[in-house]
Amino acid sequence: MILLLLLPATVLIALIFGIPLIRYAWISTHAFSVITGLELVPNQGANWLRLINDQRFWQDTFQTVRFASLSVSIELLLAICIALILDQKWRGRGITRAISLLPWALPTTIMALGWRWIFNTPFGPIDQIFNIVGIESINILSNPNITWIATVIADVWKTTPFIALILLAGLQSIPNDLYEAFRLEGGKPIQAFFKITLPLLRPYILLAVLFRLAQAFGVFDLIQVMTGGGPASSTESLALYAYLNAMRFLDFGYSATLMLGSFFLLVIACILSWIIISRFQYQLNEEKT
């Protein structure tokens, strides 16, 4: 009976996830580009060989991983603070909650364009502030060592509210009696945070991190609009590379291979972060006993 009830969901997932994946796998074993006249020609795994030897793929993987890990970590830290503040009772909390969601509600392309101007040299406000303070202007968007951090800042600004929202929901599910009991036993607020809040928030943190990792790993619009992958391809993400191959180079075979390749990497990243966060819980339990 239970199996029967699961059926509709399973079928739906198979339809919207399974079929495209299978099709991608199928395309990735074929040459399928403007050169083949947009016909599928089997090429015995040549795409996969190319992927493994493709320096650019590994470079983009490195960039995507460092972008995703740094932005998700910062977002998580900030979001915990924001969620804690928004969870307290104070005047104007309602309106603050609404306002804090604004960045997340904005379309990415528009906010990316905004950030592009903010970081612009010499017209952007950041450069102007540097000028006034008397620091020599650094070309934020044309310095391969710095530009990627600018994209992280834009991403953090945009998606922290999303994590904060999930964590806020988590905070509200923690019963107040726990804190009261803890306080009566003589526990300090800081201890309460580590002994009660964090452990009980864990499933929400896991959820938020997995969501965001998957999103950040597939980052496209932010990078495309803000830097176009430059300078010197230092901000090019895997999704951007796959997009270039599909839409600009009309090489769908290799693009599908890239997408599948990065899909496998993403699965690994998600499993890893799941293990780490579960382990964290385990240790906390150990401490308790």
Place this chain on the structure above:
Amino acid sequence: MKLKYLYLILLLVASLFFTISWAYSTQPKVINILMPAPFADSTSDLIKRYNDEHRQNIQIKVTRGPRETEAVSDLAISSLLLGRSSFDLILMDVTWLPKYAAAGWIAPLDSFIEKADWESLALGARIGNSYKGKIYRWPLAADMGLLYWRKDLMKNPPRTPEELIDISLKLQNEGKVNYGYVWQGRQYEGLSCVFLEILNGFGGKWINNSGDVSIGSNQSKEAAKWLRDLIDTGVSPNAVTNFSENESLQIFSSGQAALMRNWPYAWAELQKPSSVVKNKVGVTTMVAKKGYETTSTLGSWGLSILSTSDKKEESYNVISYLTSEDAQKELFEKNGYTPTSTSIFKNEKLIKDFPILNALGNALEVAKPRPQTPLYAQLSDVLQRELSSILTENKNINDSMNKAKEKTSQILLASGEIE
């Protein structure tokens, strides 16, 4: 009495029915064109007049595409991949043509084109419309890279790379401008366009006529070095490596630079009241070393008919209308679009009213296309990557250009474009 009313009502209903069915049967054919938004705006008057004249037969419907060139292509390709695209005509950038033709998305126009019409086009406007010997596109507006210079700061524009640096440094030292020369150094298509002009000016080639890759040549290294020297000597601001057309124009129109590389659209912008350099700007072509020809990268937009369109004849009729000499004149006068017909460049009255027409005609004569292959986007991507790393990471020029050559050859070899 009542019967009379009934007759009247019946008559009314019947006539209404006939009107509707007649209107339905003679419904005009709709030609759907995809254009980037700025083109859709500037052709809207022309199209409105056409629709008024051809109310019964053909109606043009314009789909406003995005502003950015490549975003329009993305939109077109997405619709083309689905099989039956809803468009009949696409306004195409010159670099898309071989790709679209090789994919079989656009139809050859040879059977429609009259020889005399073709020959009325300026030589530069005829380039970039064909693939494998067939014509796939009719130019709507020519477009080529130009060197804008400040008439109030110098007597004559620089003609050689050395002169450009000398003049710039002199003006900068005198404190007349902050920067000498602004161009497009961001990692995107514009950088390839800038480089191609310099490369030609140093006597180099990207891919030569027989398909050999010559991007790693000494000339190409010298050209790349010159671009980096512009930044190192302070002639161009450091930030130029993040400039696209818009940023260059901002700097130049605010009077902060003596020279700018840009497309013809910038001229109209520089004539606006907000520009401090209004009436102080001259236009010429890019510098070249002594003994080598000055060239300008061909941009140009043109109309192509999609293979899936079942209204090809009507579509070609629309092309003829939108690219007629009257239309060209109107688009030039109102929007500054570069004409394509020789006769317009020779129109005395127009030259008197718009002295820039001469400069545009000259530039069009030396316009050079970017490599015309379906693989162009890949080749340009390779070049942009290496140039950007030379300009922003201070990478060794020798290594980078050799790498560009190696990658370019790989791409061409893998596709069977060269043996």
